[in-house]
Amino acid sequence: xxxxxxxxxxxxxxxxxxxxxxxxxxxxxxxxxxxxxxxxxxxxxxxxxxxxxxxxxxxxxxxxxxxxxxxxxxxxxxxxxxxxxxxxxxxxxxxxxxxxxxxxxxxxxxxxx
Amino acid sequence: xxxxxxxxxxxxxxxxxxxxxxxxxxxxxxxxxxxxxxxxxxxxxxxxxxxxxxxxxxxxxxxxxxxxxxxxxxxxxxxxxxxxxxxxxxxxxxxxxxxxxxxxxxxxxxxxxxxxx
Numbered sequence: 001x002x003x004x005x006x007x008x009x010x011x012x013x014x015x016x017x018x019x020x021x022x023x024x025x026x027x028x029x030x031x032x033x034x035x036x037x038x039x040x041x042x043x044x045x046x047x048x049x050x051x052x053x054x055x056x057x058x059x060x061x062x063x064x065x066x067x068x069x070x071x072x073x074x075x076x077x078x079x080x081x082x083x084x085x086x087x088x089x090x091x092x093x094x095x096x097x098x099x100x101x102x103x104x105x106x107x108x109x110x111x112x113x
Numbered sequence: 114x115x116x117x118x119x120x121x122x123x124x125x126x127x128x129x130x131x132x133x134x135x136x137x138x139x140x141x142x143x144x145x146x147x148x149x150x151x152x153x154x155x156x157x158x159x160x161x162x163x164x165x166x167x168x169x170x171x172x173x174x175x176x177x178x179x180x181x182x183x184x185x186x187x188x189x190x191x192x193x194x195x196x197x198x199x200x201x202x203x204x205x206x207x208x209x210x211x212x213x214x215x216x217x218x219x220x221x222x223x224x225x226x227x228x229x230x
Binding site (some may be wrong): 092101 | 119144146148150156157160163165204206208211212214215216218219221222223
């Protein structure tokens with residue numbers, strides 16, 4: 001069966017520090033991968049999606065970047081965090097072909113102080 | 114533009130009451146999918162249902178039921194005889210075609226359901 005792992009679960013980082021959140025998927029190959037952010041009390045905003053290794057599409061210009069160095073690995077990064085980067089970050093995957101649902105990781109709660 | 118609207122920000126009900134969560138969507142696609150997810154306090158999004166645009170049959174799964182009406186662009190979710198464990202944030206989502214075989218998911222802002230004992 002397929003599983004998605006996301007870590008760390010919580011993170012407190014000072015303003016101006018770098019960020020690296022990692023997500024890996026097991027049990028499937030060639031998935032679509034997504035990074036979403038959920039600000040406190042708000043909906044889910046799509047940040048990045050990827051349809052293959054090295055292929056990244058950005059939905060919202062911001063202080064963050066994403067990379068997909070391997071088929072089932074998706075990384076969210078920042079060189080210098082801002083206070084506004086605080087939020088709940090969710091990684092998700094879906095099957096490449098056809099309409100299917102997305103499956104989400106357990107999320108990372110990031111607090112920038 | 115693709116859009117999902119969940120006008121109810123928060124709903125409180127007493128246990129055993131029925132409750133309906135509303136979802137209205139906008140899409141340019143003729144073929145699309147709609148989804149409902151549950152987000153318990155732990156934060157992880159749990160998939161509940163997927164419905165395609167060609168199937169307007171209502172669906173029932175235990176205490177959960179879904180009413181899809183293309184004419185009003187709505188996909189509402191009803192919980193019958195609510196329980197405290199149903200307390201969560203519920204998200205409605207819409208698929209948005211990027212390329213053939215690739216989709217992204219547009220989410221509503223969610224409805225927080227509180228079921229009181």
